[in-house]
Amino acid sequence: MQRNPWWTLAVLAAAQFMVVLDVTIVNVALPDIQQDLGFSASGLQWVVSIYTLLFGGFLLLGGRVADLLGRRRMFVVGLVLFGVTSLVAGLAQNPEQLVLMRAVQGLGGALMSPAAFAILTVTFAHGRDRNIAMGVWGGLAGLGGTLGVIAGGLLVDSLSWRWVFLVNVPIAVLLALLVPTAVAESRVHPEGRRTFDVAGALLSTAGLLAIVLGVIRAEPEGWASFQVVALLAGGLALLAAFVRVEARSAAPLVPLALFRSRGLTTSIVALAFNGGAFLGMFFLTAIFLQQVRGLTAFETGLQFLPMGLAAIASALVASQLVTRFGTRPVQIGGVVVSIAGLLLLSGADATGSYALTILPGTVLFGIGIIAVGTTASIAAVADVRHEQAGAASGVVNAGYQVGGALGLAVITTLATSHVESLLSGGAQAQEALVGGFQRGLLFAAAFAAVNILITIGAPRLHPTSTQVAEAAVGA
Template identity: 70%
Template sequence: MRRSPWATLAVLALAQFIVVLDVTIVNVALPHIQADLNFSADSLQWVINAYTLLFGGFLLLGGRMADLLGPRRVFVAGLLLFGITSLVAGLSRSPEFLIGARAAQGLGGALLSPAALALLTMTFAHGRERNIAMGVWGGLAGLGGTLGVVAGGLLVDSLSWKWIFFVNVPIVIALVAVIPVFVRDVRHHDGARRTFDTLGAVLGTAGLMAVVYGVVRSEPRGWGSFEVLASLVGGVALLVAFVLVEARSKAPLVPLRLFRSRALSVSGGALALNGAAFLSMFFLTAIYLQQVRGDSALEAGVHFLPMGGAAIVGAVLASQLVQRVGTRTVQLAGTVLSVIGLLLLSQADAVGSYATEILPGLLIFGFGILGVGVPGQITAVSEVQHHEAGAASGVVNAMYQVGGALGLAIVTTLSITHVTNELTHGATQQAALVSGFERGLLVASAFAVANLLLTLASPQLQPTSEQLTEATAAA
């Protein structure tokens, strides 16, 4: 049976759309989730972190499974897991249950996302059609992040926070039903070794989660407590074991030789810092708008929309400018804008006008964030062999996700500590929250400053249109 490649693209892009949607749709529901399930302030971040950590930690294994088992099979398995865990998340009645469901949901995303991209590249021949398909893929993914906050606000205000998860279920059912009709069961035939680096995936993800847990628990327990020290030391030990396993594996999850490339190492670090700044800003601002300024969930979502629009415009401009002035120049401009946007946001108070105190910072940060991401992704794969470009893209994408999770843990812990100290010294709750918001955004801006310094070490490239399309779509 002949299948239209554009119908295949529609199925794959919609699946990727809901994966990206779930990263942002949750943010505006956080205050409602906290109140309904009695989350503590320091544990609330795990609603975000459980998803991003498992997504980033198992993204590479998901890509390897797609290569060995067939991308359509892994795509369907990931989609089913994503749908089932979305239903479970919506039915959650305790913080632990929701966090567990979000972790499993992240695993589902890690399976379906690389499999969908593999199906797309095997459906469209190299050249103009694939470039168009990649552009649609990347554009819909970006749109998912932008619409997530508004869709989340609508669902929370009109129904309840549970519907930000329930909404995935009918979409998943419909996609699974049409996959046999519209998506071919294509396979790689390259004689690759049929081995999984499951141990590497488990060690890497467990190590990162232990480190994040240690950072989070430092606020209530103190840095010198046994729980915190054991988590941090154990996490570092697991990460060391991960490196040793990868160095000796015949089919490593992360080919360590890739890091001999200065471009990949520097760009991977820059994208990790970019993820840390972005996820921290989104988390803090979503809570600030609702708990300090009194926004409804929908109002908070609408207030984020200009940033999404600015990010889309920023991505288009960055894509054009890198071919004229080079990747490093654009990336430096993006980091400067990110720093300025975060510093402006940190000056907001509880009663000032949204148009003068919030909007300028959101717009500038939105322009800047993809001014870092677009050239960073291009540079990351510039020095690797063509047959390893997919692995390199997977590595930097995972670094972005994990950097976001670790950065959010650091920013949230320092922000909560500051709020607690302010309350102890007699500040009102509103004043303490504003002060904690400011402290958190200043830490996020420190990530952006570190990114600025790191970008100075990146090479200056002027990519072709084809390299640009493929690199940004794989981001």
């Protein structure tokens, strides 16, 4: 059956839009979720971090399973899983139910997203049509992140926080019905035994979960408590076991030979810190704008909109600057701008001017953080062999998601600890929340600042326009 490739693109891009949308749409609903379900201040971050952690942790396994068992099949499995868990999340009655559904939702995204991208690459041959298709794909992904806060605000204010999840259900149902007529099946036919490396995915994700939980429990229990030390040590042991499994596997999820590339290695670390600074800032600012400044969810979304538009523009400009000046100066420039934005934003309080602190702070941060991300993504694939570009892109994407979850845990735990310290010292609730927000952004700025050292140690690459285009395709 001959299928229209542009119809295929429409279905796949809509699904990817939904996955990206779900990362940001939840942030503006967090205060309502906390109040309705009774989340603790430290526990609320799991609503965001568990999704990104499971998505990043199983992204490479999702791509492997799709290649071997059928890309369309796994796309549908991921789509259905995403839709069902969105429904249950929207009906959740307690924190545990919501966090569990967000975890499984992240797993659904990890099955759906790489399958969709692989289908796209086999649907369009190299050339003009593929470039257009990938431009649409990347553009909708960026737009999804920007529109998520607006859509979330509208849904929360006009209906309830539950609709930031329930809105996915009719979209998933419609796309699942369209797939058989719009998307053709494809897969890789290996000559030898099919190997999935499930052990690698489970060890890495379990180790990271243990570390995140250890960081979060450090706030109520103390860093030296048996529970925290056991979780952190256990997480590191699981990650060490993951490295051993990958080194011995005939078909590892993460080919360790990739890390011989200094450009790839430094890019993964840079993107991990970048993700931590971004999720930490987004989480803290969304709560600050509503709980301290008294904005509605929709008003909060509107205040984030200039940052999203600035980020889209920054991605376009950064990719052009990289071909002219090389990766290192552009990346350092992005770090400096993002730090400036965070420091400016950290001066916001309960009554200060939006135009003087929040607007310029978020815009500068959006420009800087995307300049760093775009440049690091280009550097990652420019420094590896062409046949390794796909694997490198997958590792980089997973590193960004996982780094975001870990960074969010560290930044919000330290911010929450400061709030508790201020309250115990006699501060008023609003004063304590402002202090926690400001302290959290300073830690986010510290995360961003680490990238200056990382970039100094990275090779200065001058990628061609072709390599830049390949990096954009793999992102």
